[in-house]
Amino acid sequence: MFRHGFTLLFLLAAWQLGAGFGATAYYLSTPVQVADRLLEWSMSGYVWPHLLSTIECSLAGFGVAAFVGTLFALAMASSPSFARLLEPALFAAFSTPKIVIAPLLILWIGVGTLPVIALSALSSFFVIFYGSYGGLRDVSGSYIDTAAVLGAGYWTTAFQFRLPAAGPYILASLTQGLIYAFHGAILGEMTASDTGMGYLIVYSATSMDAASVLAALAVIGAVTFGLLHLLASATRALAAPLNAEALA
Amino acid sequence: MNIQASHSTGVFDVEPGRAPVLSFQGVSKSFSHENRSTPAIETINLDIARGEFVAFLGPSGCGKTTLLNLAAGLIKPDNGAVLRDGEPLRGPNTRVGYLTQSDALLPWRTVIANVTLPLEIRRIPRVERQARAMAMLERVGLGAFARHLPGQLSGGMRKRAALARTLVYDPKTLLLDEPFSALDAQARLAMQRQLRELVDELGLTVLLVTHDLNEAIALADRIVVFSKRPARVLEDIDIRHDPSILRQRRTSLDGSLHDRLWSLLENELEAGALR
Amino acid sequence: MSAIVASPSFHVSPSLRLGIGRFLLLAAVLAVWQFAPAYTLIDSLISRPTLVAERIFQWIANGLLIRESIATLSSVIFGLFFGGVAGSFLGLVAGFWRPVGAIVEPWLTGLFALPKSAFIPLFILWFGISGRQHVLFVATVVFFFFFFAMFNGARNVPASWRNLLALSGANAFQSIRILYIPASFGWLLAAMRLAIPHAFVAAISIEVIASRDGLGHLVKTSSAVLDATGTVAAVAWLVALSTTLGATSIKLAESARWNK
Numbered sequence: 001m002f003r004h005g006f007t008l009l010f011l012l013a014a015w016q017l018g019a020g021f022g023a024t025a026y027y028l029s030t031p032v033q034v035a036d037r038l039l040e041w042s043m044s045g046y047v048w049p050h051l052l053s054t055i056e057c058s059l060a061g062f063g064v065a066a067f068v069g070t071l072f073a074l075a076m077a078s079s080p081s082f083a084r085l086l087e088p089a090l091f092a093a094f095s096t097p098k099i100v101i102a103p104l105l106i107l108w109i110g111v112g113t114l115p116v117i118a119l120s121a122l123s124s125f126f127v128i129f130y131g132s133y134g135g136l137r138d139v140s141g142s143y144i145d146t147a148a149v150l151g152a153g154y155w156t157t158a159f160q161f162r163l164p165a166a167g168p169y170i171l172a173s174l175t176q177g178l179i180y181a182f183h184g185a186i187l188g189e190m191t192a193s194d195t196g197m198g199y200l201i202v203y204s205a206t207s208m209d210a211a212s213v214l215a216a217l218a219v220i221g222a223v224t225f226g227l228l229h230l231l232a233s234a235t236r237a238l239a240a241p242l243n244a245e246a247l248a
Numbered sequence: 249m250n251i252q253a254s255h256s257t258g259v260f261d262v263e264p265g266r267a268p269v270l271s272f273q274g275v276s277k278s279f280s281h282e283n284r285s286t287p288a289i290e291t292i293n294l295d296i297a298r299g300e301f302v303a304f305l306g307p308s309g310c311g312k313t314t315l316l317n318l319a320a321g322l323i324k325p326d327n328g329a330v331l332r333d334g335e336p337l338r339g340p341n342t343r344v345g346y347l348t349q350s351d352a353l354l355p356w357r358t359v360i361a362n363v364t365l366p367l368e369i370r371r372i373p374r375v376e377r378q379a380r381a382m383a384m385l386e387r388v389g390l391g392a393f394a395r396h397l398p399g400q401l402s403g404g405m406r407k408r409a410a411l412a413r414t415l416v417y418d419p420k421t422l423l424l425d426e427p428f429s430a431l432d433a434q435a436r437l438a439m440q441r442q443l444r445e446l447v448d449e450l451g452l453t454v455l456l457v458t459h460d461l462n463e464a465i466a467l468a469d470r471i472v473v474f475s476k477r478p479a480r481v482l483e484d485i486d487i488r489h490d491p492s493i494l495r496q497r498r499t500s501l502d503g504s505l506h507d508r509l510w511s512l513l514e515n516e517l518e519a520g521a522l523r
Numbered sequence: 524m525s526a527i528v529a530s531p532s533f534h535v536s537p538s539l540r541l542g543i544g545r546f547l548l549l550a551a552v553l554a555v556w557q558f559a560p561a562y563t564l565i566d567s568l569i570s571r572p573t574l575v576a577e578r579i580f581q582w583i584a585n586g587l588l589i590r591e592s593i594a595t596l597s598s599v600i601f602g603l604f605f606g607g608v609a610g611s612f613l614g615l616v617a618g619f620w621r622p623v624g625a626i627v628e629p630w631l632t633g634l635f636a637l638p639k640s641a642f643i644p645l646f647i648l649w650f651g652i653s654g655r656q657h658v659l660f661v662a663t664v665v666f667f668f669f670f671f672a673m674f675n676g677a678r679n680v681p682a683s684w685r686n687l688l689a690l691s692g693a694n695a696f697q698s699i700r701i702l703y704i705p706a707s708f709g710w711l712l713a714a715m716r717l718a719i720p721h722a723f724v725a726a727i728s729i730e731v732i733a734s735r736d737g738l739g740h741l742v743k744t745s746s747a748v749l750d751a752t753g754t755v756a757a758v759a760w761l762v763a764l765s766t767t768l769g770a771t772s773i774k775l776a777e778s779a780r781w782n783k
Contacts, residue, residue: 004630007630085544085545088545089548091770092765094769095720095765095769096765096766097723097724097727097728099640099724099728099731099732099739100727100758100761101758102731103731103746103754104754104755104758107568107746107751108568108569182638183638183640186638186641187638187640187641190643190644191731191732197641198641201641201644201645202644204644210648213645214645217641217642220641221637224637225636228636322690340692342691342692346686346687346690350681350683352681352684352686352687354702354705354706356705356708365687365691368701369688369692369697369701370692
């Protein structure tokens with residue numbers, strides 16, 4: 001930990017001192033300038049609406065992806081023939097860069113928060129779907145046999161047995177999905193919006209303002225790491241009773 | 249086939265019989281794990297003379313392997329010194345052959361390419377290293393399998409390939425760390441016999457780490473018995489015999505030796521279990 | 524007594540039935556799309572399959588699709604090459620010399636967690652809009668996969684193999700050539716399998732956000748002039764290309780793995 005702090009300090013010092021030479025300060029900015037920009041943004045309140053918009057769109061996109069993704073995964077895991085029918089189509093959609101949907105969305109619904117939410121949901125969907133599907137499909141046969149012996153029907157088996165048994169996998173895919181939703185929203189804002197952190201980066205870049213680009217990236221980085229940290233502790237807290245149950 | 253003649257260009261240039269081949273002088277070593285230091289061996293004093301076949305016997309996990317790693321120069325002692333031919337050892341000991349429980353054959357190289365490896369690193373010309381490797385493979389009975397990949401061989405064959413690789417660069421000292429423990433009983437007996445023959449023929453000095461009493465008695469001239477961790481020398485027994493009566497050893501006259509060694513080990517095991 | 528059940532003559536093999544099912548599903552989707560009520564709104568938004576197919580053939584005939592595909596794929600290939608070489612090299616160095624790894628690895632892990640596309644504006648700011656900047660961005664994204672592959676490959680070389688080389692008196696370069704590079708081969712294949720699709724995504728992303736050519740650029744310009752047929756045609760071509768690339772990278776990783 002101490003060593004990483006030292007490395008960071010060294011890199012920042014090298015950047016600050018090195019940026020003075022030639023025209024590099026124009027492209028690279030300096031740590032002091034970036035810090036100054038961050039301070040200015042938070043004092044004037046300029047950055048908050050953008051950040052709030054990104055977070056709102058991420059949460060909306062994540063909500064859609066989580067609902068559709070897990071339900072779809074459950075449907076496919078419960079009926080293998082249905083799964084096999086759709087596999088190639090899903091693989092094609094999964095392989096395609098999600099960003100190409102942005103121009104289509106602009107064409108259909110114009111610039112705004114809706115295409116951002118859509119892109120966020122789409123980015124998040126495949127992580128959640130494939131993660132949950134893997135867990136739901138490989139649920140131990142003994143659970144399913146128990147359900148059959150107890151005379152559970154199709155829906156009861158799916159919701160009362162398969163879904164809870166795959167809980168840890170679904171949880172893991174959802175935490176992954178939240179990060180992807182955040183990154184997807186930024187991607188959407190970069191191409192199809194006039195608010196949000198993604199828009200802020202593109203706008204700053206087109207006005208050749210290196211300090212603002214880096215300041216916006218720093219905010220995104222801070223949110224990403226904060227999110228990762230939060231999710232890690234939340235997963236531990238949530239998974240503890242699940243593990244205890246499995247051990248009992 | 250005269251192996252001796254083809255290996256006349258040895259790496260040893262020290263006069264025979266002077267300093268011990270290997271000498272542990274007040275050597276101790278401990279390992280730290282999670283901020284806790286555990287002593288592995290404590291002030292070991294041992295001399296290994298040229299041509300001796302010494303077995304290190306002791307309860308498992310007692311630090312025998314640490315002694316071999318020190319002799320190989322793979323780790324440094326905390327106190328004391330390891331001398332090779334009277335000189336302190338610095339860095340990996342490239343004059344020894346080291347064979348462990350894992351045969352460490354590289355899976356992407358053919359058997360012969362594995363055997364030529366030590367020669368390749370020593371920058372010996374291709375033609376010569378091929379010839380020497382092939383001769384050594386013939387010697388251990390793997391001539392027909394030179395072009396096979398290690399994955400295609402049985403456990404015993406892999407072990408013989410590893411032995412060929414260990415001997416190909418002509419080391420005068422062998423360090424063996426439970427080399428045959430992963431083999432089944434029959435393959436183990438065959439390997440032990442082949443090893444003893446090779447050692448006698450090439451005049452090698454051997455340090456064999458084992459927890460198998462019978463293996464120690466059947467192969468060694470001298471048995472050093474170690475205590476449980478941290479390892480100390482409990483007994484140093486010379487059992488030198490004429491190699492021609494090897495087969496008799498296990499039967500008649502060593503019953504008493506077996507019993508004596510067993511009681512030593514048993515005491516150590518009980519002491520350990522009480523803790 | 525063994526009862527041999529003869530297949531009835533009308534029996535259809537499961538794989539054939541699956542194929543037919545998938546074909547019918549695709550046909551149904553296309554049919555609904557084609558014969559949807561003829562509102563001008565729908566035509567101007569999602570076009571029709573026949574129009575899209577016509578446009579794709581037209582673009583193939585006049586060389587546009589091939590030209591744009593080559594532009595995209597050359598960014599992908601050169602990016603994979605440069606990012607692969609740089610990432611593998613640094614990964615090997617960091618994995619081989621532990622102190623280097625201890626300093627470099629946590630920072631790269633941190634950077635890797637950030638959204639890659641958010642850095643595109645920075646690349647544009649620094650290097651402008653050109654093919655060179657596409658290659659640079661793709662190489663940066665790909666770099667991480669190769670770095671971590673070689674780093675983990677080098678870290679996971681068994682101690683018994685390292686000891687073997689040490690006792691033969693091998694120097695660092697001999698160890699790397701004889702042991703570390705071959706031992707990391709499987710890890711490199713796994714990296715390839717991930718890097719190829721990610722390189723494609725990176726190339727398309729930067730083309731959509733800012734560029735003068737490539738398939739991503741084609742999608743964006745078609746959409747900008749409200750050309751629904753063109754936009755859908757470009758997206759359809761892109762889906763076909765990325766699916767092929769994705770499937771190929773999986774096949775590549777599976778077939779090239781040597782038997783241990």
